[in-house]
Amino acid sequence: MRIATLLTILFALLTGSGSYGQSVSKDSTVQSFVEKFRELGRKEAIKSMETVKANRASRQQRALLNDVRQTALAAKLYLQKGIDTPAISRALDRIHQNMLTAREGVLQNPAPVQTLRDLNVTSIVLQELLQRISHERRQLDGYTNQLMKYREHIDSVTSTPALLEFPADSANMMKYLTRLVITAKDVDPVDSMLKQSIVSVQDLQTRIDLLSYEVNANLEQVENMRKSLSAATFRQELPIVQTRSFADIALLSWKKDILAFSHYLGYYYWRLLLLVLLTMASWRFIWALKSRLLDRQAHDVLQNLVVQQPLLSAIIIVVSLGQFLFPNAPFLLNLVFWGVPAVALIFVFGRHVAPFWLRFWIVSVALFFLASLDNLLLQPSTTERWYMLSLAAVGWIWGMLHLLSARKSELREKRILYFIAFMISMETLSIAFNLAGRYNLAKISMTCGYFGIVIAILFLWTATLINQGLKIASGIYKQPDKHLFFINFDRVGGSAPLLLYIILIAGWFVLIARNFYVYNRVTEPLMAFITAPRTLGEYTFSIRGMLIFVAILLSAMFLSRLVSFFSAEDHSAAPAAGKKLSLGSWLLLIRIGIISGGLFLAVAAAGIPLDRITIVLGALSVGIGLGLQGLVSNLVSGLILAFEKPVNVGDQIEVNGTLGTMKSIGFRSSTIALVNGSVSVIPNSDILNHSLVNWTLGKRQVRGNFVVAWLMAVTSARYTPC
Incomplete structure (x- = not known):
């Protein structure tokens, strides 16, 4: 116009x-x-x-209003999904009640004589309560932060000056005002809900902070009491002036023990599930060994204890070794870890040891459970003092009868005699400390004597059962079997490695030493030194994080080599007709997956920032571009061999006229067993770049040309008749 x-x-x-x-x-x-x-x-x-300005303002206004409405809708959906604040409030009530239970007898209505067991259990419960409080705090903090983000975004958008610029045209202004009214009706209720939810959550956060402060204060007091009691270890504590009846002491002790047990399992239940799965897998393996032996001859079954009771043998092996997955476990859980295998061992070797020593083990296990019942008591009493004295005397007499017995030659594990002597010495110390009025030392000595001999015999028989199982497996499974994850038992060997015995010996010392407070005084400063944060420039690290990084990385590399070693198949002989090697070149992918997973897990566990990893990878890329082309080429060629499978492990191949059998495909190179008995190591890139003939990949029938030369020797000789 x-x-x-x-x-x-x-x-x-x-x-x-x-x-x-x-x-x-x-x-x-x-x-x-x-x-x-x-x-x-x-x-x-x-x-x-x-x-133009009006049109631009109109577009901006529409975008801002749409943004506000979308944010309000997202906030509304988040509030509907939200968190259960009443449930969190009830959880905080339970935490407070559990804290009061843990305080009883120590910080509230304290006993005349404090015991290390009571202080240890109280400390464990308070630490578990702190973890639960931290969990609830993280949940609330995440929820609050998201709510604050929604509200801040809505406030920042609604305060934009562009929303206050009204169109000059009256008709357009009326339309814009209508949109504002509709948007306000959508946003105002959500904004009110956000404010109310934030206030409610902040009240819970304040309550959590107060509860955390109270639990931390109680824990600090308990730790100070533990240090004071440790400093006065040899101080006389008896006679005991009881302020509670024995029944009340037993009831309070049971409540605290159950509380520590339940809270601990709440955080380590997945490890317990892993232990059950490992037990089932071990049961399946031992059952397979027993079935193979029954197919061959029954005489071998009768000679091997490990296959007599497959389930019980699996429980003994897995539980005895798996208990090290549970750090600082409460005593009630340790009682399960020690008591269940101890009872199972009675049925495993019941008919294979001399009746004299079988009775010794049965009675020792019974005394162990009696000592465990005493260890569950957390406050001293006169009744318990006489109980400890009697139990220590019985243990001393029982140990001396068997240590001086003339039937030691019937004992299958001679090393048990050393632990019988250990039990006798500990019970002797318990009697002496009890008579001298040293309650804590008397109780620790008495329980450690019984615990030491039971754990030691369990570990000895665990190693024996493992040796028997490996010996049977190495004799039965001459070739890797897919049901056993292609483990080559012929290469594993027929006995447990030395590392297992070192772990068992060190584990026995740790399990016994941690009953003494001096163990905590040694380990706690060491852990504090390892976990203390340190700063190098802008990067913060700890020795613990570095050790975790190195340990996980080395474990991944060791596991990769272990898989390669145990899964290596014997290709010295050709496979039977119709039999195909199952694992083959997939082994390379498995090893790469293990190392890659270990690397990412190590980075995540050590808390290394990803931007630092990016810088390192950038530097490595420069190195790769300058001088590592050959290495990368061989690695990529190995991946191509693993995925495309132009050649498998065990195939008869010919590379550049060299005939042999593919033994393994590694990261950089592959090994080929030549027909003359030697082994050739060929880079992976040479296998793909040069002429490759696979005689196994095609049909069984091949066609070839053979040049046959006849050598005719003509001799002139005279025949002289007789």
Whole structure:
């Protein structure tokens, strides 16, 4: 419309027609035309700029209003999903009640004589309560932060000045006001809900902070009491002035023990599930060994204890070794770890040891459970003092009868005699400390004597059962079997490695030493030194994180080599007709997966920032581009061999005229067993880049050309008749 007006004016001025050029001269007409044309252009430019600005403001306003409505909708959905604040409130009530239970007898209504067991259990419970509080705090903090983000975003958008710029046109202004009213109706209820939820959650956060402070204060007091009691270890504590009856002491002790047990399992239940799965897998393996032996001859079954009771043998092996997955476990859980295998061992070797020593083990296990019942008591009493004295005397007499017995030759494990002597010495110390009025030392000595001999015999028989199982497996499974994850038992060997015995010996010392407070005084400063944060430039690290990183990485590399070693198949002989090697070149992918997973797990566990990893990878890329082309080429070629499978492990191949059998495909190179008995190591890239003939990949029938040369020897000899 404006362009048409301009054209009309221009036409009138140029032709001299109309009202624009009738009473003026030609020069004045031209001058008037220019001035009016410029004025009109300025007005039209201003109008165009205002129109563009209005359109831009309208688009921005629509975008802002849509953003507000979308954010309000997301906040509404998040609030509906939300968290159960009443459940968190009830959880905090339970934590507070459990804290009061843990305080009883120590910080509240304290006993006349404090015991290390009571202080240890109280410390464990308080630490577990702190972890639960931290869990609830993280949940609330995450929820609050998200709510604050929604509210801050809504406030920042609604306070944008562009929303307050109203259109000049009345019709457009009415439409815009209508959109504002509709948006306000959608956003205001959500904004009110956000404010209310934030206030409610902040109240819970305040309550959590107060509860955390109280639990931390109680824990600090308990630790100070433990240090004081440790410093006064040899101080006389008896006679005991009881303020509670023995029944009340037993009930309170049971509540605390159950509390520590339940809270501990709440955080380590997945490890317990792993232990059950490992037990089932071991049971399946031992059952397979027993079935193979029954298929061969029954005489071997009768000679091997490990296959007599497959389930019980699996329980003994897995539980005895798996208990090290549970750090600082409460005593009630340790009682399960020790008591269940001890009872199972009675049925495993019941008919294979001399009756004299079988009775010794049965009675020792019974005394162990009696000592465990005493160890569950957390506060001293006169009744318990006489109980400890009697139990220590019985253990001393029982140990001396068997240590001095003339039937030691019937004992299958001679090393048990050393632990019988250990039990006798500990019970002797218990009797002496009890009579001298040293309650804590008497109790620790008495329980450690029984615990030491039971754990030691369990570990000895665990190693024996493992040796028997490996010996049977190495004799039965001459070739890797897919049901046993392709483990080559011929390479594993028929006995447990030395590392297992070192772990068992060190584990026995740790399990016994941690009953003494001096163990905590040694380990706690060491752990504090390892876990203390250190700063190097802008990077914060700890020795613990570095050790975890190195340990996980080395474990991944060791596991990769272990898989390669145990899964290596014997290719010295050709496979039977119709039998295909199952694992083959997939072994390389498995090893790469183990190392890659170990690397990422090590980085995550050590808390190394990903930006640092990016810098390192960038530096490595420069090195790869400069001098590692051959290494990368061989690695990629190995992956191609693993995925495309132009050759498998065990195939008869020919590379550049060299005939042999593929033994293994590694990261950089592959090994080929030649027909002359030697082994050739060939880079993976050479296998793909050179002429490769796979005689196994095709049909069984092949066609070839053979050149046969006849050597005819002509001899001249005279035949002389007799």
